Amino acid sequence: MGANQDGTNLLEVRGLTKIFGALTACDHIDLDIARGEIHALLGENGAGKSTLVKMLFGSLEPNSGEIFWNGQAVRITSPGVAKKLGIGMVFQHFSLFEALTAAENIALSLDDGSPIGSIAAKARALSYSYGLPLDPESMVGDLSVGERQRIEIIRCLLQTPQLIILDEPTSVLTPQEADKLFETLERLRSEGKSILYISHRLEEVKRICDRATVLRHGKVVGHCNPREETAASLARMMVGNEVQAVVRAPAEGIETAQPLLEIRGLTRKPATPFSIPLRNISLNVRAGEVIGIAGVAGNGQGEFFESVSGEVLQQDAASVRIRGKDAGGLTITGRRLLGAAFVPEERLGHGAAPRMKLSENLLLSRHATDGKAFVGTGGMVKSGAIYAASQRIIAAMDVRKSAPDPEAAALSGGNLQKFIVGRELDRRPSVMVVNQPTWGVDAGAAARIRQTLIELSRSGSAVLVISQDLDELFEISDAIAVMHNGELSKPMPIAEATFEKVGLLMGGAEPGHAEHTLETA
Amino acid sequence: MDITVNILLTIATAATPLLIAAIGELVVERSGVLNLGVEGMMIMGAVGGFGAGYLTGSPWIGLLAAIAMGALFSLLFAVMTLSLATNQVATGLSLTLLGLGLSGMIGTSFVGQPGVRLPNLDIPGLTSIPVIGRLLFGQDPIFYISIALTAAVMWFLFKTRTGLTLRSIGDSHASAHALGIKVIRYRYLSVIFGGACAGLAGGHLSLVYTPQWVENMTAGRGWIALALVVFASWRPWRVLAGAYIFGAVWIGQLHAQAFGIPVPSQMLSSLPYLATVVVLVLISRNKRLTMMNTPASLGQPFVPDR
Numbered sequence: 101m102g103a104n105q106d107g108t109n110l111l112e113v114r115g116l117t118k119i120f121g122a123l124t125a126c127d128h129i130d131l132d133i134a135r136g137e138i139h140a141l142l143g144e145n146g147a148g149k150s151t152l153v154k155m156l157f158g159s160l161e162p163n164s165g166e167i168f169w170n171g172q173a174v175r176i177t178s179p180g181v182a183k184k185l186g187i188g189m190v191f192q193h194f195s196l197f198e199a200l201t202a203a204e205n206i207a208l209s210l211d212d213g214s215p216i217g218s219i220a221a222k223a224r225a226l227s228y229s230y231g232l233p234l235d236p237e238s239m240v241g242d243l244s245v246g247e248r249q250r251i252e253i254i255r256c257l258l259q260t261p262q263l264i265i266l267d268e269p270t271s272v273l274t275p276q277e278a279d280k281l282f283e284t285l286e287r288l289r290s291e292g293k294s295i296l297y298i299s300h301r302l303e304e305v306k307r308i309c310d311r312a313t314v315l316r317h318g319k320v321v322g323h324c325n326p327r328e329e330t331a332a333s334l335a336r337m338m339v340g341n342e343v344q345a346v347v348r349a350p351a352e353g354i355e356t357a358q359p360l361l362e363i364r365g366l367t368r369k370p371a372t373p374f375s376i377p378l379r380n381i382s383l384n385v386r387a388g389e390v391i392g393i394a395g396v397a398g399n400g401q402g403e404f405f406e407s408v409s410g411e412v413l414q415q416d417a418a419s420v421r422i423r424g425k426d427a428g429g430l431t432i433t434g435r436r437l438l439g440a441a442f443v444p445e446e447r448l449g450h451g452a453a454p455r456m457k458l459s460e461n462l463l464l465s466r467h468a469t470d471g472k473a474f475v476g477t478g479g480m481v482k483s484g485a486i487y488a489a490s491q492r493i494i495a496a497m498d499v500r501k502s503a504p505d506p507e508a509a510a511l512s513g514g515n516l517q518k519f520i521v522g523r524e525l526d527r528r529p530s531v532m533v534v535n536q537p538t539w540g541v542d543a544g545a546a547a548r549i550r551q552t553l554i555e556l557s558r559s560g561s562a563v564l565v566i567s568q569d570l571d572e573l574f575e576i577s578d579a580i581a582v583m584h585n586g587e588l589s590k591p592m593p594i595a596e597a598t599f600e601k602v603g604l605l606m607g608g609a610e611p612g613h614a615e616h617t618l619e620t621a
Numbered sequence: 622m623d624i625t626v627n628i629l630l631t632i633a634t635a636a637t638p639l640l641i642a643a644i645g646e647l648v649v650e651r652s653g654v655l656n657l658g659v660e661g662m663m664i665m666g667a668v669g670g671f672g673a674g675y676l677t678g679s680p681w682i683g684l685l686a687a688i689a690m691g692a693l694f695s696l697l698f699a700v701m702t703l704s705l706a707t708n709q710v711a712t713g714l715s716l717t718l719l720g721l722g723l724s725g726m727i728g729t730s731f732v733g734q735p736g737v738r739l740p741n742l743d744i745p746g747l748t749s750i751p752v753i754g755r756l757l758f759g760q761d762p763i764f765y766i767s768i769a770l771t772a773a774v775m776w777f778l779f780k781t782r783t784g785l786t787l788r789s790i791g792d793s794h795a796s797a798h799a800l801g802i803k804v805i806r807y808r809y810l811s812v813i814f815g816g817a818c819a820g821l822a823g824g825h826l827s828l829v830y831t832p833q834w835v836e837n838m839t840a841g842r843g844w845i846a847l848a849l850v851v852f853a854s855w856r857p858w859r860v861l862a863g864a865y866i867f868g869a870v871w872i873g874q875l876h877a878q879a880f881g882i883p884v885p886s887q888m889l890s891s892l893p894y895l896a897t898v899v900v901l902v903l904i905s906r907n908k909r910l911t912m913m914n915t916p917a918s919l920g921q922p923f924v925p926d927r
Contacts, residue, residue, distance in 0.1 A: 159799060179801030195796040197789045199913045208789050209800045213782060239913065 108171035110135045110294050111156075111263055116165030118151050125151040127318040128165070133263065138285060138295045140305045140326060143315035144338055144542040146512065149298050152315070153265050156296075157189045158182040180211070188261030190252045190269055196240050203236035206255045219258075227254045230284050245397050246277045253284065264288065265296045270304060274396055275570070275603035282308050300338070300543075301571075302331040316340055339543050346550045349558055351389050351578045359384035360562035361440070361531045362421040366414065368407055376400035378407065381588045383581060385531070385562035390554060391591055392577030393566040396606050400586035401566045402445065405535045408564075409442040410435045422531055433468045441529035443520055445536040445566075447513060451520045454509035458501075459483070459490040461508055462523055469527060489526070497522035498548065514541035521549050525556060532556055535566045550576050570599060584608045626755055628872060633756075633764055634830055636868030638663070638822040640767045642846035643853075643860045644774050645818020650850055651778060652811035653791040655920040657713025658698050660843025661720020662816050666691040666823025668724040671834040674737040674827075683737060683828050684763075684821070691820015692813050694720060699812040703805050706922040717843065725836045736832035739763065763825045770818070775857040787811065791916030794923040804923055819843065845894075852901035854911045863901050870896040 113131040117124065126148045133139045143149045154160040156167070158176040167174055169185050176182050182189070196205050203220035210219065220236035227234035232250045240248060249269065256264055266285075270278040285295055285308060299305055305312060305326050312326045314337045322337050329337075361384070368378040378400055385391050395401055406412045408420055414428035421427060422438040432442065444450045452461045463474055463486050473489070476482050487505065494501070497518040501511055508516055517538070524532065537553065538546035554576055557563040566583075567573050573580050579591035582605035589605050642659055649656050656662075669690030674683025698716050701707045739761050742748065747758040778784040787807055790797045794804045826838055845867065853859035874889040882889070905911050 158801070179799065183801070191799060195793075195799040197792040197796055199792045199915075199917065200785070200789060204785055204789075207782065208786060208797075208802070216785075241913070 108168075109133060110170065112168040112171075113152075113156070114166045114168070116152065116155060116167065117163050118148075118155060118160060119163050124318050126155070126162075129315070129318075129320055131313055131320070133294050133296060135262075135294055136289055136292045137310040138289055138297055138308055140309035140312035141296060141298045141315065142300065142302075142305060142312050142334065142338055144300065146514075146542070147315040147338070148318040149315055150267060151318075153189070153267060153296065153298060156182070157187060157265060183209075183211070183259055183261075186260070186262035187265065188256035188259050188263070189265045189267070190249070190256050191267055196248055196251060198239075198241035200240060201236065202234060202238055202240060202243075202251045205240055205251055206236070206258060209255050210258060223254050223258060226257060230254075230257070230287070231280065232284065246273055249273065249281075253281075257288075261293070263294045263296065265298070267298045268300070269297075270299065270301060274606040275599050276607055278304065302326075302334045305334070306331065314338055335543060344544070344547050344551075346547055346554065346575050348554050348576060351558070354386050354389045354578065357386040357388050358424075359386045360423050361385040361408075361533070361564060362424075363408065364419055364421070365416070366404075366407055366419045368403060368412070368414075371403075371412075376403055376586045378403055379586045381586075383564075383588060383591065385564050387530070387560050387562055388557055389578040390557045390563040390565060390576050392573035392580045393564065393583055393588070394570060394573050394580055394602050394606060395566075395568070395583035397568055399583050399606075401535065401583055403586070404583065404588075405442075405444065405533065405566060408533055409440075409444070436466075436469050438531075439529055440531040440533065441524035441527055443524055443532075443534040443537065445539065447516050447520060448509060452508035452516060455507055457505045457507055458494070458499075458511075458519055459486045459505050461519075462486055462490045462493070465523060466527065490523075493519060493522040493526050496526070497552075514545040517541050518545055518549060521552065525552055528559075529556075529561060531562045531564075533564045533566075536569075537565060537567065538569065538572060539567075546572070570602060573602075574599075582606055626752055628876070629756060630760065632865065632868045632872045633760060634868075635871050636864040637761075637764050637767045638825045638830070638842055639846050639849060639867060640861060640864035641763070641770060641825065642819045642822035642843060643849040643864060644767075644771055644857060645815040645822075646846055647850045647853075647855055647857060647860055648774060648778070648787070648818075649811045649815035650919055651791045651855055651916055652787050652808050653794055653916050653918040653921070653923075654702065654808050654812055655709045655713065656695070656698055656702075656716070656812060656815055657710060657847065658695070658716025658720065658843075659815075659819050659847050660839055660841065661717035662691045662694045662819035663720075663823040663826075663843045663846075664724040664837070664839045665694045665720045666820030667827040667838055668728045668731070668823075668834060669820065670824030671731055671736055671827035671832075672727065675731060675734055675834075678737060680737040680739040680828050684739065684824050687820045687824025687828070688817045689820065691823060692817040695812050695816020695819070698816070699809050702922065703808050703812070706924050709920050709922065721837060728834045728836060731834035732836070734834065736827060736834065738832040739828050761825075761829045763821065763829055766821070771857050771861050778857070788916075791918060794918045794921070798923070798925050804925070808923075819846075822846070845897075849897070849901075852898060852905070854905040855914045855916065859901065859904060862904070863897055866900050867893050867897045 109132045111133040113129060116126055116129040118126040129152055141149050151160060155162045158178045158181050167176060174185060203216050203223060206223050207216050207219045223234060223236050232253060234250050234254055269281060288295060297309055309326050312324050313320060314322045316338060326334065363381055363383045366378055366381040370377045376399060407414060410430055410432040414420060417426040417428040419428045422435055422440050425438055427435050427438055448454045453464060463481065467474060474482055474486050499515050499519045501515060537549050553563055577594055579593050580597050580602055581591040582589040582602055584606060585608065642663055646656065646659055666687040670683040670687030673686030674680045698712055701712045702709045741759055741761050744758050748754050778788060786802055790802060790804050790807050798804050823839060827834060849860055849863040853863050870893040874892045878886050878889055
């Protein structure tokens with residue numbers, strides 16, 4: 101890294117290609133990263149961003165292509181080699197060990213043999229100097245997602261890298277935590293470090309990145325200066341065509357409408373030492389409205405969904421009421437029979453059985469509610485009717501697939517999600533509860549799913565959406581409630597809600613406190 | 622007094638093979654691998670140890686052969702589960718079945734032959750001290766190895782960087798791989814260490830406990846060792862406690878049967894199992910601590926994407 105290399109880029113990638121079976125995940129990628137810049141890598145899910153950075157960090161080996169580091173051709177065969185060169189990585193799916201302390205986690209990625217005690221001291225000092233306070237003795241399993249990310253960042257910085265790769269770092273943060281992260285990144289840039297920033301959030305890319313490289317279907321489709329682009333033009337580059345904007349018609353007369361889903365004083369003890377208890381949650385969802393539940397991942401949303409859907413039964417039958425009937429003691433099937441439908445967060449293994457065909461998955465979730473249509477005399481399955489219904493759903497939701505009736509696991513995440521949502525919508529449920537409706541779904545499909553949820557509510561159903569994506573909640577909700585540490589705030593009408601207010605609640609501020617700071621600001 | 626010393630000595634002899642096999646399996650499971658083949662590796666160690674000792678006349682060569690036999694046999698498991706990513710439960714079970722059958726075949730000509738026994742320690746002046754002399758300075762060499770091994774494993778797992786790395790692999794092999802830790806290499810070495818320990822435990826049976834070869838002479842001790850690891854929530858000192866509780870109640874009930882206590886012998890024979898489970902469940906009441914010590918990736922095959 102001497103002064104004689106001023107003219108060269110820190111990193112140059114030429115023709116990098118990675119093939120998985122029939123899929124070319126990265127197809128002759130070129131990428132230049134200069135010293136002291138924040139470079140965005142943009143693209144939809146499945147565009148090849150993660151594959152590319154895995155090759156840069158040595159977790160995957162490219163099939164062909166070259167990587168130049170400070171002008172020298174290098175082969176990055178393992179993360180160890182990458183670290184030695186000066187490449188650090190903050191992973192999207194955290195690569196932390198829950199049963200170990202923060203200091204132990206950091207020690208594991210440093211290859212020097214220094215004792216844990218001195219590493220803990222160094223980590224503490226560095227974390228405070230960057231304003232990301234960290235307790236090295238704390239057990240990772242007890243920490244929030246934001247705190248875990250701090251460990252990852254500090255761990256990466258302790259290796260004094262020249263290039264830091266961040267893979268979708270803000271997807272798990274509150275808006276305030278994200279601001280803090282941006283400050284850190286700008287400081288790192290001013291120290292001459294380079295940052296490769298992977299995201300599909302266009303606003304933040306416009307805000308902090310100097311240059312952007314856009315990927316689509318494994319190919320580079322353009323380079324640009326994000327500050328000179330609009331979010332819409334960036335989206336067009338990513339998706340390849342215009343993304344249909346979601347239209348939310350005003351909800352009419354919901355003040356007087358009947359609550360179809362009532363949750364009253366829902367309380368649940370933690371099932372495992374790492375899970376969150378639910379504390380006295382109350383919420384009404386009326387006919388004709390969409391209520392969104394925001395919150396940082398791991399604040400009880402999963403536990404809440406399980407309790408509402410009937411995966412876990414309640415002691416108090418009146419704590420969940422569907423269409424005016426006590427449902428707390430009913431199983432999922434019982435609640436479905438009352439007119440409710442549920443879409444869980446995890447698609448494979450939860451929302452659908454991976455090794456079963458789409459039509460079989462349809463029967464699995466609707467054998468009780470559509471017993472007459474799908475099951476004949478003597479319990480014989482009516483394959484023809486089920487197949488026809490599954491084709492109807494596939495057509496309605498524009499599910500792209502390779503065979504007429506493929507196995508669920510053969511579909512991409514977005515297409516499977518469209519099928520699962522469509523499967524439930526097809527019943528015209530009067531209560532619909534969805535957890536993370538568009539997580540990992542490309543923009544086009546996400547817009548379609550969001551639009552159908554709004555339309556379902558406008559046709560007189562109650563829709564409850566749990567999501568970590570604030571943009572999504574602001575797009576579709578009539579009111580937003582925030583879940584923090586197992587407690588649910590009062591729903592805030594969308595007209596009054598702002599990112600700042602919701603963000604403060606996500607970070608655990610008292611509702612009254614949030615109002616106050618906003619008024620005085 | 623002599624009776625007490627004798628009883629204590631027999632307890633140690635009964636506990637030692639359990640302790641060694643369980644400590645070995647503990648290291649394997651801490652790395653995230655579940656090897657249900659302990660019984661098979663143990664019996665292979667027993668037959669190998671007896672055979673080598675019988676043929677050469679040296680119990681020390683027998684001891685080395687027992688260790689080598691267990692390690693070699695575990696290598697088969699390692700290749701299957703780690704390189705070929707087969708199901709660990711099925712592979713472990715078949716390893717046990719294979720070991721029981723193969724050892725019977727190898728040992729056909731050893732049945733009824735007189736074996737050699739590892740001599741007890743005898744330090745002039747120390748061993749003859751009343752009571753503690755024989756307990757501390759007069760036992761068989763494998764007893765001392767077992768205690769040293771437990772201490773060494775404790776130190777290794779919780780005080781060294783390599784031990785921390787091993788535990789991290791057991792917690793999440795995907796995270797470890799992402800950091801560039803050589804998951805498969807660590808697991809190979811762990812499995813082989815576990816195999817060597819199981820072989821040594823088997824060697825204890827055929828070179829110390831009952832210096833002869835009898836088919837199926839491990840009599841389920843491998844399974845008890847496996848259970849000890851889980852009930853001890855993967856903590857070495859608890860494995861030690863568990864092994865000795867089991868040994869104590871085992872010897873106790875033998876004496877009780879000899880005295881003719883009017884309790885059905887089947888009931889008495891089941892006591893060691895019951896007592897061990899109860900005691901270990903009581904000491905691992907702390908759910909949180911148990912979660913922290915349970916290797917989260919236990920039993921899951923690891924296939925790095927390349």
